[in-house]
Amino acid sequence: MESSVIAERHGTEVTGCPVLHHDFSSTRELGAYWTLANELRESCPHFYNKYEGGGYWVFTRHEAVKDIYKTPEIFSSESITPWEPDPIYRFVPTQVDAPDHIKYRRILNPWFSPKAMEAAAPVMRDICRGFIRPIVSKGSCDFIEEFALRFPTAAFLTVIGVPISYTDLFTGWVDAFFGGFGGDPEGAEGMARALGEMRDFWTKQLDDRRGGPMREGDLFSYLLNSTFDDKPIGDDVLLDMCTVLTLAGLDTTRAELGYMFHHLALHPEHRQALIDDPEIIPLAVEETLRYYTIIFGDGRKVTRDTEFHGVQLKKGDMVYGLVSGANRDPRHWEQADEFVIDRKKNNHFGFASGPHRCLGMHLARREMAIAVDEWLKVIPNFELDTDAQLMERGGGAMMALSTLPLRWEVTS
Amino acid sequence: MKLCVSTACMGHGRCYTLAPQLLSSDDEGYVTIRGGDPIDVPDDLQDLAREVEGTCPETAISLIDE
Numbered sequence: 001m002e003s004s005v006i007a008e009r010h011g012t013e014v015t016g017c018p019v020l021h022h023d024f025s026s027t028r029e030l031g032a033y034w035t036l037a038n039e040l041r042e043s044c045p046h047f048y049n050k051y052e053g054g055g056y057w058v059f060t061r062h063e064a065v066k067d068i069y070k071t072p073e074i075f076s077s078e079s080i081t082p083w084e085p086d087p088i089y090r091f092v093p094t095q096v097d098a099p100d101h102i103k104y105r106r107i108l109n110p111w112f113s114p115k116a117m118e119a120a121a122p123v124m125r126d127i128c129r130g131f132i133r134p135i136v137s138k139g140s141c142d143f144i145e146e147f148a149l150r151f152p153t154a155a156f157l158t159v160i161g162v163p164i165s166y167t168d169l170f171t172g173w174v175d176a177f178f179g180g181f182g183g184d185p186e187g188a189e190g191m192a193r194a195l196g197e198m199r200d201f202w203t204k205q206l207d208d209r210r211g212g213p214m215r216e217g218d219l220f221s222y223l224l225n226s227t228f229d230d231k232p233i234g235d236d237v238l239l240d241m242c243t244v245l246t247l248a249g250l251d252t253t254r255a256e257l258g259y260m261f262h263h264l265a266l267h268p269e270h271r272q273a274l275i276d277d278p279e280i281i282p283l284a285v286e287e288t289l290r291y292y293t294i295i296f297g298d299g300r301k302v303t304r305d306t307e308f309h310g311v312q313l314k315k316g317d318m319v320y321g322l323v324s325g326a327n328r329d330p331r332h333w334e335q336a337d338e339f340v341i342d343r344k345k346n347n348h349f350g351f352a353s354g355p356h357r358c359l360g361m362h363l364a365r366r367e368m369a370i371a372v373d374e375w376l377k378v379i380p381n382f383e384l385d386t387d388a389q390l391m392e393r394g395g396g397a398m399m400a401l402s403t404l405p406l407r408w409e410v411t412s
Numbered sequence: 413m414k415l416c417v418s419t420a421c422m423g424h425g426r427c428y429t430l431a432p433q434l435l436s437s438d439d440e441g442y443v444t445i446r447g448g449d450p451i452d453v454p455d456d457l458q459d460l461a462r463e464v465e466g467t468c469p470e471t472a473i474s475l476i477d478e
Contacts (some may be wrong), residue, residue, distance in 0.1 A: 070470075109440035114425050199439055261452040344430060345466030357422045362441060 001348065016046045017310075020058075021051070024083075024296055024396035025184040030262070031295050032249030033395040037324035038337075046311055049082075049320070056082035056318035057311055058297065062332035064309045068300055069354035070362035074308075075300035075319060077356055081181070082299035082318035083396065089195060090235050094356065099229075101355060104241070106225045107233075111219060112159075112359050116208045123153045124314045124367060128374045129166070138380050138405040140385050143261050144254065148404070152253035159363060160245070162205070162216035173198050174251045179398040195243065201265050202242040206235070219245075241265075245253035252294060253364045255400035257371055259292035260285070262404055263339060264372075265384050270341050275376050285368045291339045295323040296395025298352055323349045324395065382408040413458050413477055414450035416433075420472035421446040427473060428466045431434065433457060450476060 022036075040047070041060040043074070049058050059065060076097050080087045093104035110116065125312045131151045135141045135183075147169045154164040173194040180191025203221050215221040223238055264271050274281055302317040325350050331334040351358035358364070385407035393400045415434065417427075423441035427450075430466050434457060453461045453475070467475045468478055 066469075106440065109423070113439055113441040115439060115441075131436075155449060200466050206426075249477065286426065344463040346426065346467040347467055347471075349469060351424065351469075353424070357424060357469075362425060 017047045017162055019048045021053075022049055023051070024039075025394040027391050027393055030390040030392050030401065033392065033399050034324055034328065035274065036395075037296065037322055038328060040322060041325035041329060046309060048208060051083055051209055054083070054085070054318075055375070056299070056320050057313065058320045058322055059309060060325040062326040063330035065298075065326035065349060066353070067309070068321040069296075069317060069349065069352060069356075072348065072354055072356070074303055074306055076303050077101075078301045079318065080299045081396070082297075082320045083302060085316075085318050088192065089243065090240050091247075092240040093359075094244050094248070098355070103228055105359070107223070108241075109229070112361075112363055113223065114362045115361045117159075119221050120155075120159050121366060121370065123158055125374065127151065127154050127158060128367075130342050132374055132378060139410040140405065143404040143406050144258050144401055145403065146204075146247055147371075148254045148257040148261070151371060152257070152364075153250045154158055156249040156253075158359075159219075161215065161220065168179055169201075170246065170250060174247060176402075177247055178393070178397045183397075184394070189295055190263050193350070198243055198246060199239050202236075202239050205242075248358070249360050249363065251400065252360075252398060253367050255294040255398060256288060256292065256364065256368060257292070258366060258401040258404050259383060260372065261398075261406070262286040262376075262384075262401065263288070263292065263392070265404075265406055267328045267339075268381065270339075271376060271380060273341055274372060275380055278373055281345070281372055282365065283342045283344065284372070285365050286346045286348070287340060287343045288368070289365075290327045290343070290348035293324055293327045293350040294398045294400060295350060296399060297322045297324065298349075321349075324351070368386045379408050382406045413452075413453040413475055414452050414469060416450040416474050416476065417443045417448075418468055418472045418474070419447040420470040421430075421468075422470050424435050424474075426462050426467040430467055431457070431460050431464045434461065 041114060045064065046057060046059045047062050048055055059068065072093065077095050078097065079087055081087060082097065093101050128151055131147055135146055145245050150167055153167045153170050157164050157166060176190040176194035179187030209221045209224055214225050223233060223241065223283040224381050225234060274284060299318055302313045302315055302319060304315050327334045327350065351361040385405035390401060393402065419445050424433050425437060425441055428437050428443060434453065461475055465475050
């Protein structure tokens with residue numbers, strides 16, 4: 001009976017897959033979200049996930065996730081959170097569709113290109129060393145609090161031309177925002193407050209630069225001097241762009257670094273492999289993004305009635321491509337459930353794909369590679385410093401470890 | 413063997429990172445030969461070219477055996 005109601009309101013299940021009631025916002029034991037993704041993928045290619053007041057289609061396998069990304073004209077980015085089809089924020093260009101989307105991307109792409117990141121790498125490396133240096137002689141640390149939250153934030157602020165003294169302010173905002181992003185009602189108020197404070201900050205930064213000369217290495221000055229359809233970019237859009245850059249640029253790299261260093265703490269043979277051959281660090285970073293992808297799933301809004309992988313979708317339906325399912329789908333991957341440190345054919349969706357592929361991917365990779373390289377140079381051996389169960393934030397807001405206690409022997 | 417990159421390239425950068433001997437990037441991060449003519453793959457780089465093909469999340473890379 002339930003499925004006939006859904007068929008009427010939200011399209012039709014052609015293959016008779018189940019209706020489920022999963023909450024993807026709760027904190028779980030480390031690794032629980034990938035286990036869940038594996039279970040969902042192997043039990044059904046798609047299902048309808050109901051929550052109070054709505055629901056959305058979840059596609060669990062690689063082939064369907066790939067096709068969602070490849071068909072942005074059907075799967076709009078107007079909302080990327082299927083439990084919130086009409087969010088209170090608007091990320092630009094994340095939630096902008098064609099034809100405007102690529103115009104924004106062409107403004108931003110050069111700023112975050114591999115060449116730009118290559119040029120910024122020496123400064124990032126210095127910042128990284130600056131965070132590691134005071135930690136080494138302590139013999140232990142909370143990797144998340146003392147390194148993973150701070151290094152990517154400082155590196156990002158440097159790349160966009162904001163003083164790194166603002167690092168702590170930004171980490172607070174990002175934590176508060178993602179407390180509400182996954183659909184947990186208790187986090188909604190903090191999310192709204194963080195958004196407001198961030199916008200106030202960017203408003204002031206933009207006002208300080210308005211009408212002034214173009215400043216080298218300063219993203220805000222660059223954006224104020226950029227044009228969209230031959231006109232200056234409006235203030236609202238500038239603020240929307242700044243907001244998404246901040247949110248996407250800081251929390252995500254923290255999360256990936258946390259999982260990567262957790263893996264390295266448990267796998268001395270992989271630490272040694274990276275020390276012996278630093279050339280494979282970029283491959284190890286890429287495998288981290290596949291195997292420990294922090295994107296549980298990616299939402300899209302359906303723009304027209306269509307049949308898709310056995311489901312009759314209706315215009316306005318929300319879909320959720322289960323990226324964590326796709327990235328370990330044995331139908332696509334060899335050794336799908338193994339961390340292969342030098343995997344080369346690695347076409348994972350850890351940065352999404354299609355026109356909305358992660359703008360900051362080249363920055364994120366570079367930060368991760370530098371972090372691993374610099375850390376292993378001075379702390380080649382380390383292990384977990386706790387027997388307690390480590391927990392991860394809900395996948396709806398992207399998985400992340402809130403703490404990662406590490407210890408090592410201090411040699412000199 | 414020839415290697416071709418279609419306009420489906422979104423600038424993920426995995427191909428030119430894996431095979432700088434074959435491919436490079438433009439100022440936005442796309443492969444320079446995106447949407448252009450195929451390039452020749454030297455005999456000793458053909459295995460690498462197959463890995464490059466498999467690393468693209470957009471399936472934008474194709475190999476043409478001659």
